[in-house]
Amino acid sequence: MTGQLDWLKGGIALGLTFLLAVILVKPIGVSTQFVILDGLIWNTFSKELIRPDSTAKSGYASSNAYLDKSGGKYAANIKNPANYSFIFALSMILGGILSRLLAGPTPSARDRVAPASWRRRFGDKSGRRYALAFVGGVLVLIGARLAGGCTSGHMMSGMMQTSVSCYLFALGAFMAGIPLAIIIYGRK
Amino acid sequence: MEIFLALVLGTLFGFVLHRVGASNPENIINMLRLKDLHLMKTILLAIGIASAVLFIGLTLGLINPGHISIKESYWGVLVGGMLLGAGWAIAGYCPGTGLVALGDGRKDAVFFTAGGLLGAFIYMLVYANLEGGRLLHAIAGGKSTLAATPTHYPALLGSIPGLVVALALAMAFMAVAFFLPDNKDSKLSVPK
Numbered sequence: 001m002t003g004q005l006d007w008l009k010g011g012i013a014l015g016l017t018f019l020l021a022v023i024l025v026k027p028i029g030v031s032t033q034f035v036i037l038d039g040l041i042w043n044t045f046s047k048e049l050i051r052p053d054s055t056a057k058s059g060y061a062s063s064n065a066y067l068d069k070s071g072g073k074y075a076a077n078i079k080n081p082a083n084y085s086f087i088f089a090l091s092m093i094l095g096g097i098l099s100r101l102l103a104g105p106t107p108s109a110r111d112r113v114a115p116a117s118w119r120r121r122f123g124d125k126s127g128r129r130y131a132l133a134f135v136g137g138v139l140v141l142i143g144a145r146l147a148g149g150c151t152s153g154h155m156m157s158g159m160m161q162t163s164v165s166c167y168l169f170a171l172g173a174f175m176a177g178i179p180l181a182i183i184i185y186g187r188k
Numbered sequence: 189m190e191i192f193l194a195l196v197l198g199t200l201f202g203f204v205l206h207r208v209g210a211s212n213p214e215n216i217i218n219m220l221r222l223k224d225l226h227l228m229k230t231i232l233l234a235i236g237i238a239s240a241v242l243f244i245g246l247t248l249g250l251i252n253p254g255h256i257s258i259k260e261s262y263w264g265v266l267v268g269g270m271l272l273g274a275g276w277a278i279a280g281y282c283p284g285t286g287l288v289a290l291g292d293g294r295k296d297a298v299f300f301t302a303g304g305l306l307g308a309f310i311y312m313l314v315y316a317n318l319e320g321g322r323l324l325h326a327i328a329g330g331k332s333t334l335a336a337t338p339t340h341y342p343a344l345l346g347s348i349p350g351l352v353v354a355l356a357l358a359m360a361f362m363a364v365a366f367f368l369p370d371n372k373d374s375k376l377s378v379p380k
Contacts, residue, residue: 004207004208004209004212005207005208005209005230006226006370007208007226007227007229007230007233007365007370008233010204010207010208010209010230010234011208011229011230011231011232011233011234011237011365012233012234012237013204013207013208013234014204014205014208014230014231014233014234015233015234015235015236015237015238015241016237016238017197017200017201017204018234018235018238019237019238019241019242020197020200021197021201022238022242022251022255022256023245023251023252023255024193024197025190025193025194025197025255026255026257027255027256027257028197028201030283030284030287031283031284031308033283034283034304034305034307034308035308035311035312037305038305038308038309038312039312042309064312064313064315064316065315065316065319066311066312066315066316067312069315069319082191083190083191083194084190084191084193084194085194086194087191087194087195087198088194088195088197088198088201089198089284089287090198091194091195091196091197091198091199091201091202092198092199092201092202092205092284092287092288092291093202093287093288093290093291094198094199094202094291095198095199095200095201095202095203095204095205095206095288095291096202096203096205096206096211096287096288096289096290096291096292097291097292098199098202098203098291099202099203099204099206099207099291100206100291100292100293104203104206104207105206105207105209105212106292107212107292107293107294111212111214111294112292112293112294112295112296113295113296114296115212115213115214115217115280115296116214117214117217117218117221118213118217118280126295129296130295130296130299131299132278132279133278133279133281133296133297133299133300133303134299134300134302134303134306135275135278135279135303136275136276136277136278136279136280136281136300136303137275137279137281137286137299137300137301137302137303137304137305137306137307138275138303138304138306138307138310139271139272139274139275139278139307140271140272140275140276140279140281140282140283140286140300140303140304140307141275141283141303141304141305141306141307141308141311142268142271142307142308142310142311143267143268143269143270143271143272143273143274143275143307144268144272144282144283144308145268145307145308145311145312145315146264146265146267146268146271146311146318146323147264147265147266147267147268147269147272148259148260148264148265148268149259150272150282150283150284151272151276151282151283151284151285152282152283152284153259154259154265154269155231156231156234156235156238157257158258158259159235159239159361160235160238160239160242161239161242161256161257161258161333161337162239162333162334162335162353162354162357163258163259163331163332163333163334164261164328164329164332164333164334164344165258165259165260165261165262165265165328165331165332166259168261168265168266168269168328169265169266169268169269169272170269171266171269172265172266172267172268172269172270172272172273173269173270173272173273173276174220174273175269175270175273176269176270176271176272176273176274176277177220177273177274177276177277178220178221178222178273178277180220180273180274180277180278181217181220181221181277182220182221182222184277184278185217185221186221187221187222187223188223
């Protein structure tokens, strides 16, 4: 089980992980936690962002419409960051570290700056890669929040539950992702 | 107890994403430009296995149906999917794999994650203008599934037993996983 797993072993491991999460707690999702971390940062600068509100379902309300939605669910999570979903997302970083230390696939120093396809196309300069990775991050999270989930929550957790919305999501993601990847990185 | 589970399951998920190569943007880019589909095969097999066991467990009453959580359908899901797909192709990361890549010591993932925080912040600010609009208006039965579940969520194919629909879909996912080509070129991107 060293290095990168082939698709058969990897697919079984990944499938069982998603299954275990649903059996024990709830379907896996990640992108909401970017909102929670933003809210935590924002909340340190603003006294008015989140306030206790006994009429709200979660017990909290927010001056921001997004944090206030669904009965102030996100607002409550920002007030209590030691909640399941936030700790789950942070733990994923730990999982990556552990796998690397326990004989998992290890990137080279150059891979850590930019993947090989990128270097072949745009060279070894780090600045452009970092700028475009940043732009990609902006697009990915605007998209994930508009869609209400990301690759984990929609594509994986959604499809295993036969959710209709995840087919819409996967259609959009591949419809944009495949042509753009071919345009940027070429086919060969 | 929940926090302990979050720590264990989150670490496991990060570990597995790293092990299957999903946190390596080279694998994502090569999947999206249809050069190496091994990650696509991994994902499809995972969905098939998880779905089949989930619905068998639900039917036998071994899995708590209260854990089922279905997201709503609206046109913004398609548009959001496209935006995510574009960023995914550019960066080679999605929100979860970007986090795992931080643990992998990838510097571009730091910039991706920072961009992600800005993107989520932008959405927080524009949400008030989208709320109640057509982009977020529920379609296709709202929080609906294809296969019937023992929950309040509506099923589009509700006249057929949920297990039958789910197993048919799961087998289709697994069949595609088996028949898609496994490009051995992928070994080139696997460091020893």
